[in-house]
Amino acid sequence: MxxxxxxxxxxxxxxxxxxxxxxxxxxxxxxxxxxxxxxxxxxxxxxxxxxxxxxxxxxxxxxxxxxxxxxxxxxxxxRAFGEREVLDAIELRGTLEGLAARLAAERGASSTALDRLRDLLARLDEAVARIAASEDAFTLYIDLNAAFHREITRLAASRVVERQIERAMSLPFASPSAFVRAQSESPEAGRILILAQDQHHCIVDAITRREGARAEALMREHSRLAGRNLAMALRSRAALARVPGAALIQIRTE
Amino acid sequence: MxxxxxxxxxxxxxxxxxxxxxxxxxxxxxxxxxxxxxxxxxxxxxxxxxxxxxxxxxxxxxxxxxxxxxxxxxxxxxRAFGEREVLDAIELRGTLEGLAARLAAERGASSTALDRLRDLLARLDEAVARIAASEDAFTLYIDLNAAFHREITRLAASRVVERQIERAMSLPFASPSAFVRAQSESPEAGRILILAQDQHHCIVDAITRREGARAEALMREHSRLAGRNLAMALRSRAALARVPGAALIQIRTE
DNA sequence: GGTATTCCTCCTGTATACATTATTTCTGGA
DNA sequence: TCCAGAAATAATGTATACAGGAGGAATACC
Structure with missing residues (x-):
């Protein structure tokens, strides 16, 4: 055939x-x-x-x-999504990832798992340092960032939680890397990535020290960076075009 | 037809x-x-x-x-679920309902919505008072409890959040009323329902005063009552039999 | 001219036949 | 007796035919 x-x-x-x-x-x-x-x-x-x-x-x-x-x-x-719904989806993802981070901290990560996280952190550091120089670094950052978030989710060691996070991220603009590219042209790009990457470090530190509440709070706040990026993206048609699933976002026209 | x-x-x-x-x-x-x-x-x-x-x-x-x-x-x-997975599902539900309660508080509930909540509270009070006397009161409590939780979810005023909560509760033992019946025969039954109902009151108070963090924390702790009920239910085959979907829960046999 | 009604078209729900792939069982050999 | 391989069996994946119903267009009536 x-x-x-x-x-x-x-x-x-x-x-x-x-x-x-x-x-x-x-x-x-x-x-x-x-x-x-x-x-x-x-x-x-x-x-x-x-x-x-x-x-x-x-x-x-x-x-x-x-x-x-x-x-x-x-x-x-x-389906169409308003700005508010996109923000809600991001907040929802942050809440669930916060739960995962807290569970990871409370249940304790194995040393090999922590090594994996630290390796990802080091490579992310490198990507961030190279962002200004090359466009490829953005793509690399996005991949590593996705892997980092996936690893935290895995460390929760809970199938039901993992599943639910997957579902929450099935809306493309709710994924952790959705709005990274949006501001690739913006002068603020580098600054926001530095903030995000510092949060990554803090989250790993919190998990290592088994500080559940801190890990959770950090992860939630981390997701709100995406919300800030959304607000910026909505001000520029070119930026929005780089967001996956942007076509589903209905912009208020008044 | x-x-x-x-x-x-x-x-x-x-x-x-x-x-x-x-x-x-x-x-x-x-x-x-x-x-x-x-x-x-x-x-x-x-x-x-x-x-x-x-x-x-x-x-x-x-x-x-x-x-x-x-x-x-x-x-x-x-699919089979271990005790730990059931607890995780309950924690997950609590986290999502906590988010809904916080959003309800932060976004503010209309006075008619608050009236609906207070009406449910009053009827729940009545049901709790009658628990000792009649078996029907349990059924009534379960229905009203489900309606109460549904109303909180609705007050989050977010389709994506509502959807996600629905999905988290699709596992029958993760629903807010799943373990209420489990302890209907237990002498502790009345005491736990009194605790749960007091939490209901506190949650409505927090939403009314727009205290988001408090509403969230209360809702999370509220869900943990179900976890305590689970632990009790696992000690009695008769109690477990009254839990919906109990057949899916695999009991460690050692 | 506007509204209600009827008819037609198109779309989904359902059943089933066929194709393809997984699994099991049986047989032969070591 | 155990393992390997092949054939048979049974399961899912896919296509399609048919039935019932929803939605829209056209017509008739007010």
Missing amino acids: ATAGAPLAEDRAVSQTVRAELMLRDLILAGEIRPGERLAELAIVERIGVSRTPVRAALMKLAEEGLLEAIPSGGYAA | ATAGAPLAEDRAVSQTVRAELMLRDLILAGEIRPGERLAELAIVERIGVSRTPVRAALMKLAEEGLLEAIPSGGYAA
Whole structure:
């Protein structure tokens, strides 16, 4: 069945459901579907070339993620988010990551886990130092930052907590690195990253000393940097364009 | 359309997917499926009498809820929860409800909303007073308690927060009323309900005075009462049997 | 001209047949 | 007796046909 001239290269291996999910998510995040617009299954079938069954599965998944909302009479529509909802999503992520940080501190991290964290910190330090010089450093920072947050989540050593954090971050603009790129052109960029990275250090220190309350408070405040970045991003169309899922954010036009 | 002799009474009206979901959830919660056991679609089809399509949808939903886990090679298996995971789920719920209570306090509740809360408090007071006398009072308390928690969640005035709380409570033993019934036979029952109800009062007071930090701390501690109830329930098979979803809780046998 | 009603179209819900992949069981050999 | 391999079996993944219902357009009536 694998036709030549494959326009989808390596995607051949994965299931149709996963493919539908990825393509549909991209379509939504790219803003190709206007918020509120109904997503007809057959229209998607034609667009991405798989049958209704996997499309249906993908729609259900994306609705669970929060990108779509179920229409009472059936079907799904693209969801829009106001500035306030984006802030709430960030606050929610901060609260959950704060819980994870506190649990990590209270339950104690193994020395190998702490070593992993310190290694990430060192590499983040290096990335921050290079930010002014090269554009690549931003990409590196984003990757390392994501890995750092993931590691803290893991240290909570709780499946239910981990799962919930994953879900909270399924909204693309709620992820820890969502707004890092937004201010890559801004003169403040370097300053904010220095603040963020110092918080990273403090969080690891708190976990090491098993200071749960401190770890939690720091992690919450850390997430609010993203909120500050959002406010800045909303003032510049160019900055907002660099935020993943920006198309879903509805800007008040008055 | 309700046919006579209906074995499923009102269920006729709802969709097959919803029916499959409800029946399957009941089956799992009743412990008819051993944790770890694979749930073959065809087996379910035979058991609940709908075709594979709605069964598949139901499986996906229950997996999202956390009752099932996806098997890497395909399909789903029933999930089991250790004591620690149940406690984590309760802590998670407390953290999220704490966030909701703080937001409710910070954003301010309308006077009509506060009236609703006070009305619920009064009815809860009454139910607590009658606990010793009648068994019905327990059921009433559970309903009112659920309504109280729902109202706080609503007062956060945030769709994303509300959604996340709903998801955290989709594990049946994580709901605010899960362990109330567990200790209905216990002599301590009345005492714990008095504590819980006093916390309810304090939480409403904090929200009224817009004391966000206090509201949050109280709500978190409030959830820990459920943790204490869990510890008690685990010491008595009879008590545990009254907890929803108890079949999913794996008791350490040593 | 506006409103209500009917009809038509399109969309989702459901069942099922087919394809593909995982798992188990049976057999042969060491 | 245990292990390896192959065949058989059973499960999921996928496509599609059909049924029922929602929503919109057109027409008739007021």
